[in-house]
Amino acid sequence: MKVRAPAKINLSLKILGRRSDGFHEIETLIAPISLCDDIKIERTDSAEGFQFDCDDPSVPTGDDNLIVRAAKSFFAATKLKSSVLIELKKRIPHGAGLGGGSSDAASFFIFQAPALCKGRGELVTAVKLKGKLSLLLLKPAFVVSTAWAYSRWQHSREIPEVRYQAQEFAGQTFMNDLERPVFEKFVFLAELKMWLLNQREVATALMSGSGSTVFALLSENADANVIAKRAKTELDPELWTCATQTL
Secondary structure, eight states: OOOEEEEEEEEEEEEEEEEETTEEEEEEEEEEEEEEEEEEEEEEEOTTTTEEEEEEEESOTTTHEEEEEHHHHHHHHHHHOOEEEEEEEEOOOTTTSSSSSHHHHHTTOOOOOEEEETTTTOOOOOOOOOOOEEEEEOOOOOOOOOHHHHHHHHOOOOOOTOOOOOETTTTTEEEEEHHHHHHHHHHHHHEEEEEHSSSSSSSEEOOOOTTEEEEEEOOTOHHHHHHHHHHHHHHHHOOOOEEBBBB
């Protein structure tokens, strides 16, 4: 069996407060995009049982990998034999705020659609968006810890002249409460967002999740590759970029 695990972007992310269990109450609208990891699952005759392999050596292959944890939970719950090999071809960068690991684990079980997520993110309701959005993803070489970003949210401050307020485009509101703590430490991401907002082809720009990816929603007929080349020339030649769209 072969499945494609799409990355996601957060079109909006609101933090409503800290919960008694130490997590945060959130409300976020996520949308799958055409950037995907490829997962191949096949039966084996190996005595080793469940096996996992990935073409990216930086991806953990033990119990801290969400695919491994999801698969082991599945086999434990169903009592099925675990003589399978799962091979992951990685295209979604990790530590990017694009939900790669979570999507890889969930792609065995759930329908891939835009969703409104509440609670800790576990209360999921499928929603419909008004058409597809053309996007450019931009990510520097560094990663941002999700746990760190949430821990800094309450006491972080805004950087002057950086735009944090909600943006309206294509009938949708775009905002991210984690920009405040993340931008305070990783100032380059604030600079990247503001640079994008100053490009004539960009309608809206926002950080996805806890970063470190910032995405630009493009106006009609905009060439994402031209903007990506310009960003590398003017900001950082090592930027990872990807032209994509919502599914």
